[in-house]
Amino acid sequence: MSHGNTYTCSNNERIPLIDVPTLPTDSFLEEVSRIVQRGGRLAALFVQPFEGKNRLYAVALVGEEGGVMLTSCIVEESYPSLTRVCPQAHLFEREIAELWKVTPVGHPWLKPVRFSDSPIGIAEFFQVEGSDVHEVAVGPVHAGIIEPGHFRFNCVGEEVLHLEIALGYQFRGVEQALAGGPNPRTIHYMETLAGDTSVGHATAYSQIVESLAEVQISLRAMTLRSIALELERLANHTGDLGALAGDVGYSPVASHCGRIRGDFLNLTAMICGNRLGRGIARPGGVGYDLCDDDVSLMAEKLQRAREDVAVAIQLLWNSTSVVDRFEGTGVLDRNLCRELGVVGPAARAAGMERDVRLEYPSDVYRFAQIPVSCWHTGDVFARAYVRWLEICRSADFVQSLLTGIQKETARVQPGAMKANSLAVALVEGWRGEICHVACTDGEGRFRWYKVVDPSFHNWSGLAWAMRNQQISDFPLCNKSFNLSYCGHDL
């Protein structure tokens, strides 16, 4: 439905491209900043070519009633930067400047987000001056087996004044490779956008194709997809809590959680034979079905894992030395979360009820609600506690889905996608809101495909949470966000 400046749609709805309003640049910027000031947030801001020109799109979310708002404008070589009035546009505008050479004039820190066309590792860094200030550079090669990223701290003694995070070492041009699809490779790109969010991204992609083809999938398929999504959440949250315990040197919980994470991964493997959930979500439904025996076996195993994880995590909360380390460390308050557009458990830990499953439900979440888990302190403890609450809720939710699972076909053929259409798919991955936006050309193939991983929103949240903190607390803070490098780099 279009009224004037924006087109309001719902999650997973096909929109004729022609219906997306094209505003003059001034009113576009005015409209977007008005939405953000009213409490909305930017799910995506990007440039794509349109009839030989650069077209700037904004996908904004305004909460339960507002739906998904789309608007656009045509830009030339430059336009006045949005970041000045809307800090959450910061990284999006840097990306636009890098990929499309469109300059957001007045942007405070316009450096490339990735190393897409510059030598890898060469970048400028924000510097704090003063006699007692020292810089600590960490990465891109780390002591642990993790992904590459560079962290530049400006410190006075042990206190961090400013942290700048430079990523992009894993830029591999996924969005560029998706244009012209779908082809047999597309689904594999999706499942490896961020390896620990295979189900999340593959579900978002499946929903994009289903929306653009206007096909209705079966209830059983929706249920299985959501079960896999929640199992992914269970496994990762459990692993994160264990890793948080490990980072403060509390080894019993670290090793128990490591094992229980494996139990959840094995549950995923019961559906599709892959512990990371590859092969489950497919356009039109799911790639693998569960037989009745497996349904009851899975319920039983899930119950056991849930009891185990409860014991391990109680050990964590009962240990005062652990709670003391978690509390008050890396506080990211509600206002900062809103300004920066933080999503997922990090936002919910600051008391924001931000959850796509509730606000923009798709698949099974449209009729089976899962309560939003929040905490108010915004520190490492809150991010850990929200994860624990979500483990409880997700396990119960999967249990209820397993008992009510319908007997019907698990996959339908989606058919061809409609030409010249656009769709937005929002999925609450374990890390937060996954946003895919795709547009088809005249033949019903992808004209372009835009992916926003939750990490893209949250990395700046981590940088801000470190201000005035001890540099020795950085690993703990970092783990409490546990963001994806490759999901950001794409």
Place this chain on the structure above:
Amino acid sequence: MSTIVLSSLHIVLPLLAAPLLPGIINRTKAILAGRRGQPVLQGYFDLLKLVRKGAVYSRTTTWLFRAGPIVNLVTIAMGLLLVPFGGSKALFGFDGDLILFAYLLGLGRFFVVAAALDTGSSFEGMGASREVTFSMLAEPTLFIGLFALSRLSGSMSLSGILYSTGVTGWSVGAPVLVSGAFFMIYLSENARIPVDDPATHLELTMIHEVMVLDHGGPDFALVSYGAALKLWLLGMLLVGVFSPNLAEAPLWFREGYALLGMFVLSVGVGVVESLMARVRLLKVPQLLIGAGALSVLAVILVLE
């Protein structure tokens, strides 16, 4: 058996058996965490592996960098000459040797810190600054505790102070307090939880480990061996403080008491590491000052 031979054996034993201690600690931690854990002899395997490797030296480093692990190991080994084991006299003992003991450790630390600074790495610089800050707080605790015990035993030599506390001494309560304070120092000086985490790979949180990040191969073998030896050396000190007067006891009892003491201490460290998390770096001084307060209290008790 002559005392010289026995005292010499007390030097050879740690040199051979020290790498067992980290093995016992790790095994305890593994069992308490529900894991099987690495072999108790893993320390020896690691040393064997490391000495067969080559070493890489950064072009910015000088002889100081190579001297660090060697001087550290030598000073710790010299410390073994001064600390008695199981009630027998140490190989060398004289009035005031406790000061030599403390500053031998200080000399070793100075060279480890200098080697860390020699690399010019910001991590190692941070680690060095943390290390000296915390050891500066640990040193007075050591001296005040030893002063209390020296007052109690009337001796100024480690050989006279340790394993000498009789029933009257224990009834004063000072040895208990000093044992508590020295256990804190034991954990802090050996880079154990709650002060430091020897198992972490997170360079920004490390204290001791980050200073030796650039050492590899045989140099790192010296570092690891030195760390194991330090566990033994300070363990000997702690077991000696927390002991009845063994002067009249038979040899087998004295030796058994000391060996069992070392074992219980290692298991105790493993238990502490399993029961609690590392404290925030800012709170480490509070722990060490708390240990210092225990020592001061011991002195007050001894002064009547």
